[in-house]
Amino acid sequence: MIVYGIGVGPGDKELITLKxxxxxxxxxxxxxxxxxxGKPSVAYEIVKDYIKDKEVETLLFPMIKYKEKLKYYREKAAEKILKENKDVAVLTLGDPTLYSTFSYIWKILAKKGVKVEIINGISSIFSAAKALNMPLVEGNEKLCILPHGKDIEKYINDFDTIIVMKTKNLKDVLKKINNKNIIVGLVKRATFEDEKIAIGNIDNINFDEFSDYLSIAIIKRIKDDDN
Amino acid sequence: MIVYGIGVGPGDKELITLKxxxxxxxxxxxxxxxxxxGKPSVAYEIVKDYIKDKEVETLLFPMIKYKEKLKYYREKAAEKILKENKDVAVLTLGDPTLYSTFSYIWKILAKKGVKVEIINGISSIFSAAKALNMPLVEGNEKLCILPHGKDIEKYINDFDTIIVMKTKNLKDVLKKINNKNIIVGLVKRATFEDEKIAIGNIDNINFDEFSDYLSIAIIKRIKDDDN
Structure with missing residues (x-):
């Protein structure tokens, strides 16, 4: 039995790999x-045209914070997969190695000696940069990824680019540190048909529409040297 | 005229997107x-089977440090592209938004008003994590990317995962800070047929074979909590 953890990319059906x-x-x-x-699976919507003849089963991962409850759902999902006892695929949005729910299943299965094979996918951090029409980093620039923008005040003068996943409270976080030397790019649902972007400084950008879990922020330090 | 900056992925021919x-x-x-x-192009080798009937031209980007000279080659490459005055593609290893030489061309062309469209690709940071059989980050973990491992001593106790691009002097950098609380994963030519990995702590890992420009390091802080 091999369990394939498959990255289906950020949203655009064409952004899936041949592999x-x-x-x-x-x-x-x-x-x-x-x-x-009863809620549709975003990952399934991306690939459904390619897998019309396939047997499909859902795995429930509720968006909750309570650790024990999360563990329960992850164990249950792993059990469902194990029961198959044949090669199966598990879909995951973006890439399976970056903040993916699949990583928990991966760990549980690996502990049980099941072979897991990762198939990488295009991450939304790259499609967000594309949407904003800017490189993430070049040359020797430093980049960090901070979920919820945690500790951003510690890094904002040090890193050339900061990516924030989970942007719900980003407005408050950035208003509090009040750094005028940054440009904020916000992207919602990168590569989907209803993709939305905003770019500006903290005083003129509207954060309100960029708070769901498919939103991402790319924050760049403004530099004098434009080369 | 549209110039497509095309990510061809990390090396495996199958890791290219439909797009x-x-x-x-x-x-x-x-x-x-x-x-x-006269040297073969790594990016071209990845896609050559798919583009047999196409006209192909090289762009020379020597690996040198002298800024003015680099600028000269980038300007020359942009000129070559502009001369075509029709839709063309420029290949780039991995993803065009992450430490890509294409980003310089992108900037030059954008300044001249030429439309550039980025087509994202699988980055080697993800295929390296796959090769090491570990997730990069999960949950609310923090990640940073440091070219040459620069300032790693400042971040090593703060970040869950540190990715080092340009690993040539990584051994010396890590021996100097002598932190025993980390696991170092090294990957050379991820997804190529001659992919090579090593994993261990700074005292028992052999850095010597992981110094070329297609090598990457993933450094993880060891945690007590394994959940």
Missing amino acids: SLNILKKVDKIFVPISKE | SLNILKKVDKIFVPISKE
């Missing part, structure tokens, strides 16, 4: 993550 | 980066 497609064609069963019973 | 392939089929001419006259 992910080839594995999806090969396996008999495909597991798709959902955050609520 | 990159579709654009390569559409354009008339494809520019491929080389670091030395």
Whole structure:
């Protein structure tokens, strides 16, 4: 039994790799993550045209904070997968190695001696940079990724680029540190048809529409040297 | 005229997206980066089977440090591209937004009013994590990318994961700070047929074979909590 952790990319159906497609064609069963019973799976929507003849089953990963409860759902998902006892694929948005729910399943399965194979996908950090029409980093620039913008005041003068995942409270976080030397780029649902971007400084940018879990912020220090 | 900056992924021919392939089929001419006259282009090798009927031209980006000289080669490359005056593609290893030589061309062309469209690719930071069979980050973990491992002593107790690009002097850098609380994963030529990995702590890992420009290090802080 091999469990393939498949990155389906950020949203655009074309941003899937040949490798992910080839594995999806090969396996008999495909597991798709959902955050609520009855709610469509974003990862499934991306690949559904490619896997019409495949058996599909959902894995429930509710968006909750309570650790024990999360553990319960992850264990349950791993059990569902193990029960198959054949090669299966588990879909994951973006890339399976970067803040993916699949990483927890990966750990549980690895502990049980099950072979897990990761198939990388395009991460939303790159499609967000593309949407904003700017490179993330070049040359010897330093980059960091801070979920919730945590500790951003410690790093904002040190890093050329800061990526913030989970942007819900970013407005408050940035207003508090009040650094005028940065440009903030916000991207919602990068590469989807309803992609939305905003770019500006903390006083003139509207954060309000960029708070859901498919939003991302790229913060750049303004430099004198433009070369 | 549209100039497509195309990410061809880390090395494995299958790790290219449908989008990159579709654009390569559409354009008339494809520019491929080389670091030395007569030396094969790594990016071209990845896609050559898909673009057999296409006109291909090289762009020379020597690996030198002298700023004015670099600027000269970048300007010359941009000129070559502009001369075409039709839709063309420029190949780039990994993703065009992360430490890509293409970002300089992008800037020059954008200043001249030329439309540049980025097509994202799989970055080697993800294929390195896959090769080491570990997630980069999960939950609310913090990650940073430090070229040459610069200032790593400042961040090593703060970040869960540190990625080092340009690993040539990493051994000396890590021996100097002598932090025993980290695991070092080294990956050379991730996803190529001759991919090589090593993992261990600074006293038992052999850095010597991981110093070329297609090597990458993923450094993880050891934590008590394994959940």
